[in-house]
Amino acid sequence: MSTQLETTVASADSATVDLTYREAICAALADEMIRDDAVLLMGEDVAEAGGVFKTSEGLVERFGRERVRNTPICENGFIGVALGLAVTGFRPVVEVMFSDFLPTAGDAIVNELPKFRFMSGGQCSVPVTVRSIGGSSGRFGTQHSATGESWYMALPGLKVVTAGTPDSAYSLLRAAIRDDDPVLFFEHRGLYGRKAPVDRSESNVAEVGKARVVNEGTDVTIVATLMMLDRALQAAMRLQEGEGISAEVVDLRWLRPLDEETVQRSLARTGRLVIVEEQLHDAGWGASLVSRLARSGSLPVGSTRVLSLPDHLLVPYTPLLEDALVPSVEKIVESAREAAEADPSRTPGS
């Protein structure tokens, strides 16, 4: 209760501003660097160039080259450096320009960051945030369009989070930086220009491991992340206006730890599930969520629909085909309708 009140008070104190997703990232970095001298930013082109996606514009002028550091092009090496900085007192934020580049740092991400504390018997903590930018819609071709969000979710010791809105980007990045464990933070390139209100108050730091209901509804639960969240929200509006179907949209946010409970609570209301992911279903968060819900007996088997990337294709450059590959608003509407019709015991709109 008191937390809610404080948030409200802070918001009323004109802390809410309209920011693009890009500006929200930059604001989170700046605010955390002001708050804590231990926070550093490093990566390719992050200093004077302001980052290839302009998410660190103005930071080097403000915080200097020691805290905003251009690195050579060697992801495995500079994430290793971040690890060395982290276990000796710093909180480095590392930018990896495209998610497709994460595997070049495979050892650092798979073997070092998550295992370091464990192997030492808990002697240290590893507060490294690795920001990675991915996703389709840029016409960047096969090696620059992965979201990569599910690739590293099965690594105990690591936390994995996705930002679907400007306010999420702000509050989740601040949470990731403050967390004492390594966090892999996913941004979607297609969202950088989106503008929305961001609560820039001191208390707007997201809770680690919690999903968020972004649109309340009663007939069907749509779970999504990143750009698919935006499409799910558009689909929810169409479903309400066009067909009288009330869709609850859940932004899953964290893939590890994965918040099964919030989805379960939503399903208890709606009894129908649509998963929308910009990635393959196999070995991803959608499959994990379905499996977990099945295990706990809360999966509405007959009225579940899953929208993912096709499992037999890769993302092409071809603009028309790139668009055709990714779940669209129309497809989400269709799947939600199907899920609703599959369980007629619950009358849509009732």
Add this chain to the structure above:
Amino acid sequence: MTDRPLTQPTPDLQQQLAWQRRMLEIRLFEEKVQELFQQGLIQGTTHLCQGQEAVSVGAVSALRPDDYLTITYRGHGHALARGMAMESAFAELMGRRAGCCGGVGGSMHLTDFSRGLIGSFAIIGAGLSVAVGAALSAKLRGTDQAAIAFFGDGATNIGTFHEALNMAAVWRTPTVFVIENNLYGEYTPLKETTAVEDLARRADAHGIPGTIVDGQDILAVNAAVSTALERARSGGGPTLIEMKTYRFRGHSRTDPAKYRPAGELDKWLERDPIALFGRHLEENGHASSQELAELRTAVQLDVDAAADRAAESPFPTLEEIVDYVYAA
């Protein structure tokens, strides 16, 4: 090769005797490890550093208590040289709670943050960039701490070696990179995988000094590392040091090292760093052969007692190791 005299001594007598004792501890510790393996008290695998003790002790003794080290799966020598109690190391190899990592790390991950030993890596080359990070951290904090990374000849062919040297050079971090060139990368001779014989030459590619040192000569090792550390602390940047050395055993426990040419091992055994330094102590009148024999007996007793005490420690439980996964 056997004729070369040891570099002139600089450390005092007490220090020299302490070095000899520490090298003996490492040698006999690893002999005991073999024995404990036969008894089933240690399982999995181990990578012994027998023959390379002068590198561990000579280099580590050049460090200050507040410096940082990253080591590798062949790390018993460095950990003991840094002052880790033998009991703690034995317990770790036995998977016991009293081990330096609570028993979950094992032989390949001897770590002790209280001694600046911030990581022991079982992935080739991974420790180098972490040492660069620790050195950068010291620089950003304005201290004159340094970081030293130990790794084998095989690591000089993996990308992170070059990535780390380049970053250290560009950012002038106080880092000392120590190659322990024991002539074999796992089971394969270096000349089969590497076109240059002197790995120190690779420093040229990154614009930093590279030096070659007789790794069997503890005085030479200590002098070279001391010089590099001084350079690092005074803002001169990183140094690459190649220690020419040899491992008397195979790569790991199950490797009998039959791929080595006949006579090679014998030739290197003549330059056993412990015998070499013992002779030096005798020749300079610092210790008699009887005193050196007594030292060995005393160390053996310590080793046996440490192993016995370690074996009494309980195993950790699954419940308690959960806390090691996440800090928050």
